[in-house]
Structure formats: structure tokens, C-alpha cells
Amino acid sequence: MTSDASVFQRRRPLTAAELNAIPWIGLLSPTEYERAVADLKISDASPGDYICRTGRPVTYWFGVVGGLLKMSSDNVEGHAMTFTGVPPGGWFGEGTALKRETYRYNIQALRKSLVAGLHVDTFHWLLDHSIGFNRFVMNQLNERLGQFIAAREIDRMNNPDIRVARSLAALFNPVLYPGVGEVLRITQQELAYLVGLSRQRVNEALTTLAEQGSIRIEYGGLRVLDLAALRSSVVYPPRPDSRACRALNSG
DNA sequence: GCATTAACAGCCG
DNA sequence: CGGCTGTTAATGC
Numbered sequence: 001m002t003s004d005a006s007v008f009q010r011r012r013p014l015t016a017a018e019l020n021a022i023p024w025i026g027l028l029s030p031t032e033y034e035r036a037v038a039d040l041k042i043s044d045a046s047p048g049d050y051i052c053r054t055g056r057p058v059t060y061w062f063g064v065v066g067g068l069l070k071m072s073s074d075n076v077e078g079h080a081m082t083f084t085g086v087p088p089g090g091w092f093g094e095g096t097a098l099k100r101e102t103y104r105y106n107i108q109a110l111r112k113s114l115v116a117g118l119h120v121d122t123f124h125w126l127l128d129h130s131i132g133f134n135r136f137v138m139n140q141l142n143e144r145l146g147q148f149i150a151a152r153e154i155d156r157m158n159n160p161d162i163r164v165a166r167s168l169a170a171l172f173n174p175v176l177y178p179g180v181g182e183v184l185r186i187t188q189q190e191l192a193y194l195v196g197l198s199r200q201r202v203n204e205a206l207t208t209l210a211e212q213g214s215i216r217i218e219y220g221g222l223r224v225l226d227l228a229a230l231r232s233s234v235v236y237p238p239r240p241d242s243r244a245c246r247a248l249n250s251g
Numbered sequence: 252g253c254a255t256t257a258a259c260a261g262c263c264g
Numbered sequence: 265c266g267g268c269t270g271t272t273a274a275t276g277c
Binding site for chain 1: 253255256262263
């Protein structure tokens, strides 16, 4: 299990439900739609499977139909550095596909997932013919730019509760990941891998967030109750022994 | 202090 | 039963 395209060695046609899970498919004209559907492939990925690897020539533009993927890169010391998770509805690799270069990240399945692929030639054909498709890709690039800038902020935070809150908010992004909806299927262990904390610490952060009403913890997943609060949360109330708190109480 | 690893019981699908 | 969750104890920076 090493080649990029091997994830599509056991591909099959998409069902109607899977087609509906592809956010850009409805933007195409009948002719464009026909061509896209004829080329789309889908395949299962097991935990640990690579969807694509750094340095391999681009063959597909990928999308998540179900499950959860992880985007990472190997740094100079050889350690893997996780950038983000990719939940259902997310499409990625357009930057590389545009330039027909080699993949710049590793994409791995965190759990059993359904991955769709559009061949890079069809990707370019759609760019050349479909205004709707162009709009989607442009919107996608723009939205992700915001995500990566936010990710830099997240990386510099040393407060684990806020790190978890912001990372969660990113995964609930309705533009980039329209397949997520209100409930994100993710285990606390998977979230720990993505955020770079221990499972126990993530559990504690989630409990705090749930107490504050921005999420609800469910078995094997999380329900968002207040996305804006997640994005901008200042998690800690004044500590009981802090100066500010004493000042408040003495007044 | 605070986060991490290790370990365990209880619960869910 | 296997995997997930919530909690505690011991250890390390």
C-alpha cells in the first residue's frame, strides 16, 4: 500500500447518495455533469492508508465522502507534522492539481473512510469549461487561506482548551466541509492526534467547552451548539484566586 | 503547575 | 466483544 493511486485500485461507480455528497456537482451544466460523473471514482480507505504522499506526481483531485482524513507533512527531522483533519465534504489538492506538480502533503485515513477522486485532466477540463466549477475552486482556495492563517494562530497558543476549541471550529467550517453538518464524527483520540495533545487533556477541554454550552459531547462525536463561541472562545473564567477576581468580589 | 503516559472500569454499538 | 469515554495515579519538564 504505497502508491498514490492505489486507493482507487478497487474503485466503483458512485451511488446517487454519494454524488449528492459532492458539493460542486450541482454547479455543473448537464454536459459538464455528465463528463465529471463519468470520471469520478470512489474507494474505501482503512485507517493508516495513504490517499496521497509528498513528492508523488499529482493524479487526482480528492474529496472526502465519509470518514476522516489527516493532512500532514514530514519536517526536516523526519517527524510528521499534522496540519489539519479533513472531514466529509472536504476537497483538497487543487493547488497541486492546478500546477500539475507533486503532492506537498501526506493524506492518511484516520478511520475507515470513503474517498472520491477526479482525475487531474478532468479537473482541468472543468476549469476550462465551467464557470460554476471555477467559482467553487476560487471560493475553496480563499476559504482555506483563512484556515491556514487561523492555524498559525492556533499553533502559537499554549492554552490547550483554546487550541481544542479553535481546531474544532475549523473542522466545523461549513464552506470547506459541508458534509459535516451539526455533528462531527470524531473520537477524542482522533482529535488528540489532530490537535497534538493527549486524549486525557482533550477530554478535559471538551468537558469545559460542553459546560460553557458551545458543544455537546456525544458518543463517537461532537455536536456544535455555538460555532461563533468556539471560534472566539476565551475559555477560562477568572481564576478564584486571581487578582481580578478578588477585586470583583471585594467591590 | 501543568501536561503526559499508563491503567482501569463502565458504557456503547 | 472491541472500541470509546471518563477518571485516577504516577512521572516528567
